[in-house]
Amino acid sequence: MATANSTTVVPPGAVPAARRRHGRRGDSRYAWIFLGPSLAGLALFTLFPTAMALGISLFDWPVFGQRTFLGADNYTHLLHDPIFRRVILNTSLFVVLYVPLNVIVSLGLAVWLSPRIRGRQAFRVLFFIPVMTPMVANVMVWRLLFQPGGLLDAGAESLFGVHAPNFLGSSNWAMPAIVAMSVWQGFGYNFLVFSAALDQVPQSQLDSAAIDGAGLLQRFRYVTWPMITPSIFFATTMTLITSFQVFAQPFILTQGGPGVTTQTLVMYVYNQGWQFLNMGLASAAGWVLFVIIMGITAVQFFGQKRWVHYDV
């Protein structure tokens, strides 16, 4: 009977359940072996320091002298410290200005270069150069542009007879100056990501949309955009994370000044830890930064379902 036989019939290619389980066990052991080095690295260089920082953040931890347990006092101090509040504001301002500008500039240029125009590859290399050159060298050049008597100031004076603003010495101008420099320095990476995504959009679909009467903007909105949303999601997530961690540009361009108007969260951590040797407060500020980045990245991942199309 079919029913009697069905228990013993094995479809071709299938593996008995017992062997399957055994096989998985064998695979799992090898998987652990292969994962081992990177897991060990993660544990040693990421998880352990993160947990250690959380521990240190609960202490008054001067580099020399007595360590005292404080509980949450470092966090309370940060909450009430006007400089730390300003630092959070500065970092948010940088993110709010930098991320959209970076995406707009890189996407705009990538779209502009996406038709197969002459010299396209040369432009791609050209736009990527600022990403490859050392940040310190870039910042030094921009400082010569921005400082009083610098290129912008001297240019404004000789052309219009007026002085340019003191970009790096004015509380109103210093942050926009840092954002401008950062966008110039950083857009090349996203530009490459977007260029690659745009190259993947099938020409046939764009052509058929054009035949159906779709204009340039409509083709971009309804054909190109949905297809490049995964790249845009990737680019915005990564840019957002790195912009919360901004350090080198304000550190070299303004040292966080004038006052604390361009001091960012990572600079605050660096100053507290390595300049003022106050490891407890530095660790607490580091954890605040970690929680902010984790929170915003989580929101982005949950929100992506609404606008990112992986299946087109």
Add this chain to the structure above:
Amino acid sequence: MNGTQVRSRRWLIVAVAALMVGGLSACGGGSGGDQSGSADKADLTWQFWVGGTEDQAAWQKVADQAHTDHPGITVKLQGASWENYWSKIGTLLASGKAPCIIGMQSLRLASYSNALLPLDDLMAKYNILAGEFDKPIMDGLKADGKQIAIPYDSGPMVVFYNRDRFKQAGLAEPKPGWTVDEFKAAAKKLTTGGRFGFVTTPGDLSSLPWVLTLTGAQPLADGKLALTAPSFVQGYQGYVDLVRKDKIAPPVPAGSTDFQTTQFTAGKAAMMVDGPWSVISVKGQTKFSLGIAPMPAGPDGSKSYTAGSGFGISRSCKTPDAAFQAIVSMTNQKPLAALAAAGRAYPSRPTAHEAWFTAADIHGARETLDYASAHSVPLVTSRNWVQASDLFNRFGVQALNGELPADQALKTVQDQAGAGS
């Protein structure tokens, strides 16, 4: 859970634990601090700030002097850039693994003095007299009355000026005893055609001598920051007014520690305040003739601060006698004269000054430095000075650019740095 899974998990836990233990012990290890030996026989390590391979070679020669004087002692130089140096020795001193010999700057001494050995007993034992060195810098390297480091360089803050521009403007060159009013009159005349008579910086070493000469006020009272005292505020206001009211100096950018030097060497500003340690390097960057003059005299005469650096011994050093003998050799006449001749430091020993004057070849240098040194005091700092200095740089820019009134800038520095001790 079956046996294989348990075994593999156990294996994983053991592996991760072994790695973490290995990592922890690696963190606990470190270089330096391992010196052993006796007073006359030891291999010592010396942590110091160096600017590059050429600098490293010049300072290694200083270290070699110890071996020449004491064949049993060798000193190995470990260099770090100025920016990285302070965090590096901070961690080394904290871990008890610091090398025996530590480079120390007078302004930062108060922050690190707990981790360094007082040298008074060793000075008495080896018959080293404080009087062999410039007094202001010997005092500047003391903490709570105890000598913490022996200086290799020193120097009062002085006015650097562009002799060519003074000549072109038909101005007499500044002489010891010149007054603040004479300084302002000269700077006003030199402020013309997009160029300025003077350039300011928010940095402590260049701004505080102005406060001192204008009102006599010092940043510390009883070892604590006293920046909101009326006389200090008045003096600081006087400094800010050079930009805001007198308009003899340009606005300043934030975070640019070399702005004053670049403005001065480019001929855009005719005067600046700096220390003698910068004279020879500034001279090398200028196309004009360089002169130096003491700080202009305020109501109570010319006043300035002396700063400098020296070498101390870490408390964890097992051979302090050998380290001290090495330091004595390294701050002796011969290496100091060699450093001076190479343009690296204005020597802390008056007997080595001659070599520096010959190498610098600056108009009026001897007269100026002798006068300025006699009219200077050490800039005594508090334990939180690194923080105070950082805040001076930040809020000083806002004060000099007119974004924040001088008294508010000082109050912010005072409040944020804490009273200190």
